[in-house]
Amino acid sequence: MSLLALQAVEVSYGSIRALKAVSLEVQEGEIVTLLGANGAGKTTTLRTISGLLVPRPGKVIFDGADIQGVAPHEIVGLGIGHVPEGRRIFPRMTVVENLEMGAYRRRGNLGPDLDRVFGLFPVLLERRKQLGGTLSGGEQQMLAIGRALMGQPRVLLLDEPSMGLAPLIVAQIFGIIKEIRQSGTTVLLVEQNAAQALSVADRGYVLETGEIVMSDRAEVLLHDDRVRAAYLGEGAA
């Protein structure tokens, strides 16, 4: 059974249908990527999973239970961590305070979790007393991922972690995404940077104007002519 599944999910903004019968599955321990151009519905899909949008009709199943109608902050408590688009760290809190906010729904000792995050992102340890707003873009992205990990999620939703970052930093972050999966957290990764995303993912879905048009193993998609033409910037063969 899959850890997370969307079943024929439709979401509308007013009269505009943003998602049309989207179904996808994420198995425990996988990295699944959701590719698509601007406006294809990638962020909408993530926002639906984290409860910020409600599908009509359609279902979001997490760990065997329908989570439709559960409030977003409670979904975090169920084990779905969301790293929102544009990072959205708390600019006036220190790095440590930001991380502590990520564990807001948990009680008890945060030490091991802080150690884990600092292990993944040593730069955050160096900057632990600095305010979030003074970090560089890459460091903020790391902080946003770290904050979500503090909630001990079973599945981590990442919304365009490569956005606006230098290629070197992007490569570093994708390396860490692999490490996160190795430590047992499932990852659903939304990306425009298809080459990077497919290089770390196990499987991928391609979203076009609200519909899933392709889904396959990552290396198949990586070599698919249509994907190469549309998302990897190569002319059609």
Add this chain to the structure above:
Amino acid sequence: MSRIAINGVSMSSLRRSQDVRRLGAWVLGALILAVMTGPSGTTTSPTAGFTGSLLHPRVLGYLAFGLVMWALSTARVRSRDRVHSATRGVQQLREKLLGDNRVRHGTYLVLLVLAILVPTQLNSFWQEVLVDQIGVFVLLAVGLNVVVGYAGLLDLGYIAFYAIGAYSAAYWTGALPVHPVFHLNPFYVIPLAILAAVVAGVILGVPTLRLRGDYLAIVTLGFGEIISIVATNLSSVTGGAQGIIGIPHFSVHLSSFHYQWGLSNLPYYYLLLGFVVIVLVAFRSLENSRVGRALAAIREDEVAAEASGVGVLKYKVMAFAIGASTSGFAGLLFASKISFVAPGDFTVQLSILILVLVTFGGMGSLPGAVLGAAVLQWAPEYLRNHPILGFQQQDLYIYLGALLVVMMIFRPSGIWPSRRRRRELALAEEGVGTADAMSGSSDPAAGPG
């Protein structure tokens, strides 16, 4: 000062043009001040307001003031680094002293003793100011500080809850045209008035707190107007525009203990002082609690707070209701003290005034709210009849507005800023994030957060 290397010539000419502009601004400001405080025009000579103030020798005094201010502000800019290190020194000293629990608690104890003893030495005019102007508004400011300062919600209808508290007092004591089943002394109305304000806060809050920033401000503004218009027009229930008289004073009758508050100010003062102390202690622990951290996160970025598992709506409603209950209690107390309540007391201007007190003191800072309310409520009373600085009551808001403008330029964090607020402004100076009063988000796409 110049972080970026700019060659000497262009840097000094840049400075000079800035100095000239600053001079222009101060001279213009001084002239406006001269006109503001000068004689008024009349129907026969409508320009007399300008000629009487600008062509009169007294304008020279204002120009001199403007020049002095220009010189001071230029000196301040020129020696910014030195000023910074000096203020940082003061701040460090303050933090070192206040960081020490013994010093801090000792200071609080001394202040409390002064607050208990000093009023007994005042004449009845100042005792009345202390209760009606200062005490009540300190309580109001401290309550609004939770809403605006902690949660970052711009509430422009805050005074509506004050009205609800006041009319609760009138209702339960039987002063209104409509009578309750049983009459109560105002003292026992305290929980009922607080409850009424909280219920009103929750009813207004649950649908509207989904809105952000500007929208919430508009809705609360409307709510404040609705309450005051209903109070004015629903004469059969509220007694209409002329208000309601005969609200009894507080009294306590417990088996062998009887006490009756009366026309004397001091007993009300001590009652208020007791509540202010309770509220301050409660809000201080709120600030440092889980709820306080949730409110800080909401203030910084609502989306991120929700993504971190904070029930944003719940905490916003909570902050709103806490503010409402404080306001409601203040309304009850004031209505009972002056034994009178009228819709004219609950104007938008008053909501704004309380916001000014909080902003002046330092948003999100408890000592700031107390200090801001005390200073700004005391100063007009003191200055009103001063031989040189005396002013007309109707001009009060002009001066408050001017004061706020000056404040926002030179010390936007307020006279006693909270630690967090100081950080925000320091960040804004570095060009990171925003230091908007309300918005916490550094992301413009977040909308008016």
